[in-house]
Amino acid sequence: MRWLRKNLIPIIGILVLVYLFVPIAVVAILSFNKPEGKFNVAWNQFSLEAWQNICGVPGVCGSFVTSIQIGILATILGTIFGTMIAFALVRYRFRGRSTTNLLIFLPMATPEVVLGSSLLALFLNLAFPLGFWTVTIAHIMFIISFVVVTVKARLQGMDPRLEEAARDLYADPRATFRYVTFPLVLPGILGAALLGFSLSFDDYIISAFNAGTLVTFPIYIWGAAQRGIPVQVNALATLVFVIALITVVSAQVIGSRRRRKMESAAAG
Amino acid sequence: MPALAPTAGGSAVVVSGAAAQRRPRTAYLLLIPGLAWLGIFFVVPLVSLFFTSLQAPTDRAGVYQPAFQVGNYLTALQEYWPVFIKSFIYSGIATVLALVIAYPLAYFIAFRAGRWRALLLVLVVAPFFASFLLRTYAWRTILADEGFITSFFNALHLLPENRILNTPIAVVLGLTYNFLPFMILPLYAALERIDPRLIEAASDLYASPFTGFRKVIWPLSLPGVVAGTLLTFIPASGDYINATLLGAPSDRMVGNAIQTNFLQFRDYPIASALSFILMAIILAVVFVYIRRAGTEDLV
Numbered sequence: 001m002r003w004l005r006k007n008l009i010p011i012i013g014i015l016v017l018v019y020l021f022v023p024i025a026v027v028a029i030l031s032f033n034k035p036e037g038k039f040n041v042a043w044n045q046f047s048l049e050a051w052q053n054i055c056g057v058p059g060v061c062g063s064f065v066t067s068i069q070i071g072i073l074a075t076i077l078g079t080i081f082g083t084m085i086a087f088a089l090v091r092y093r094f095r096g097r098s099t100t101n102l103l104i105f106l107p108m109a110t111p112e113v114v115l116g117s118s119l120l121a122l123f124l125n126l127a128f129p130l131g132f133w134t135v136t137i138a139h140i141m142f143i144i145s146f147v148v149v150t151v152k153a154r155l156q157g158m159d160p161r162l163e164e165a166a167r168d169l170y171a172d173p174r175a176t177f178r179y180v181t182f183p184l185v186l187p188g189i190l191g192a193a194l195l196g197f198s199l200s201f202d203d204y205i206i207s208a209f210n211a212g213t214l215v216t217f218p219i220y221i222w223g224a225a226q227r228g229i230p231v232q233v234n235a236l237a238t239l240v241f242v243i244a245l246i247t248v249v250s251a252q253v254i255g256s257r258r259r260r261k262m263e264s265a266a267a268g
Numbered sequence: 269m270p271a272l273a274p275t276a277g278g279s280a281v282v283v284s285g286a287a288a289q290r291r292p293r294t295a296y297l298l299l300i301p302g303l304a305w306l307g308i309f310f311v312v313p314l315v316s317l318f319f320t321s322l323q324a325p326t327d328r329a330g331v332y333q334p335a336f337q338v339g340n341y342l343t344a345l346q347e348y349w350p351v352f353i354k355s356f357i358y359s360g361i362a363t364v365l366a367l368v369i370a371y372p373l374a375y376f377i378a379f380r381a382g383r384w385r386a387l388l389l390v391l392v393v394a395p396f397f398a399s400f401l402l403r404t405y406a407w408r409t410i411l412a413d414e415g416f417i418t419s420f421f422n423a424l425h426l427l428p429e430n431r432i433l434n435t436p437i438a439v440v441l442g443l444t445y446n447f448l449p450f451m452i453l454p455l456y457a458a459l460e461r462i463d464p465r466l467i468e469a470a471s472d473l474y475a476s477p478f479t480g481f482r483k484v485i486w487p488l489s490l491p492g493v494v495a496g497t498l499l500t501f502i503p504a505s506g507d508y509i510n511a512t513l514l515g516a517p518s519d520r521m522v523g524n525a526i527q528t529n530f531l532q533f534r535d536y537p538i539a540s541a542l543s544f545i546l547m548a549i550i551l552a553v554v555f556v557y558i559r560r561a562g563t564e565d566l567v
Binding site for chain 2 (some may be wrong): 013017023113119208221248
């Protein structure tokens, strides 16, 4: 009883983590299923069919590639724009700072359905053709705010003495930025880019409004949900999840190991 | 990933001496591309949406002409006010549930996780790497009528409709689940800033763990609570994926109404009016809430 009281919070915490992962486990398990009928919702029989023939259903891999293309394009532009804004906000004094903050905050405070529908209203009024570019434009728009917030937090958390030290050692502003500031902010920028990509890759609502006849991976899934999602979709999603998780965890491990090494070198 | 972290200093950023002297022209050059993008593809669309919401129908279906039909808003409200109320009830309950679930985990990661902290944070955002739609769809399997969970609660006679799937319960559960990381991250960011010695001090002064929590930790974590509840409530109130995939047709939310009016009925004015009303209510809620909670530094 006493043990339980002492460890109550870790136990609840771990249960919440388990809760977060249960649906993902279901998606993964069902990727090895041979569904009875069209709908892959209940376990029937073990099968590797979907994994062996992952592009076997028309449309699945095409939409997947489209989503990756849009994700990469939107992430690159959104991350550059957002990082620039973050630097301006943290490093400079200028007029219109609170307006800028508001303009960054508002897209995050706007429900996706409003973001999507308002952009559609604009494109319709301009008679702009819907498709790849309208979706990419929309994704860049909502990525920017998240990048600004993430990179800003990293910049603010940086020890200003490191840059002062560089200047004291006669580094000009460019060298200070190149060898001190940028490497220190880089993990924040990469984190922001990763977040941006996952938001873009996974976005359904805003994309659905602005896609026209273009089919992204989430749009494909939504359409398939009415007539039964092919098992291949589960296999692809599981694959993406595993690759992303392994990448991020190993980046974490390498990062912390390097930090420990640097710390011990500094101490020695 | 402290993506949604509320910053302690907020807009009162400490601009270090050397940096402050730099000319603001560089700042404007840095701002222009991003802000222009947001101006053209966020602000202008909202204005465009506003004008669309006032348009009048023409002889041809799906084609509208510029007008000043304020009546569109009345029509939208008349037809959809119960849907608005339902949406805010669902998203409100989901937000409270998410707070209750997220707090222990955020607390655990901030104070008790030690060297596992970074890994646990990765695990919190990991669901984002798996498709939102598929994860929501997976709840259909978990909550299925003949499934373990539904049978268990049915045995206890706790379910009014004898099922979970295709009821409001499933919609609220889906909303709670899907936006949980948005609650955990800001909570963690706020808790992590609390000096653990304050908790020790409270117990040294004979505060029970509960009093210590109520008087020390909870007030200090409020900025995280505010940020987390908003980041959960806002997307939840506009969502239509959970209602469509997990609820019955009668559980549809405002998001559904906007989506069907825009994409199926092609009634752009009504859909725009609905979007605007939703946005206005949310902004009003955010404004009052932030005022009440006394934290104005969300970004």
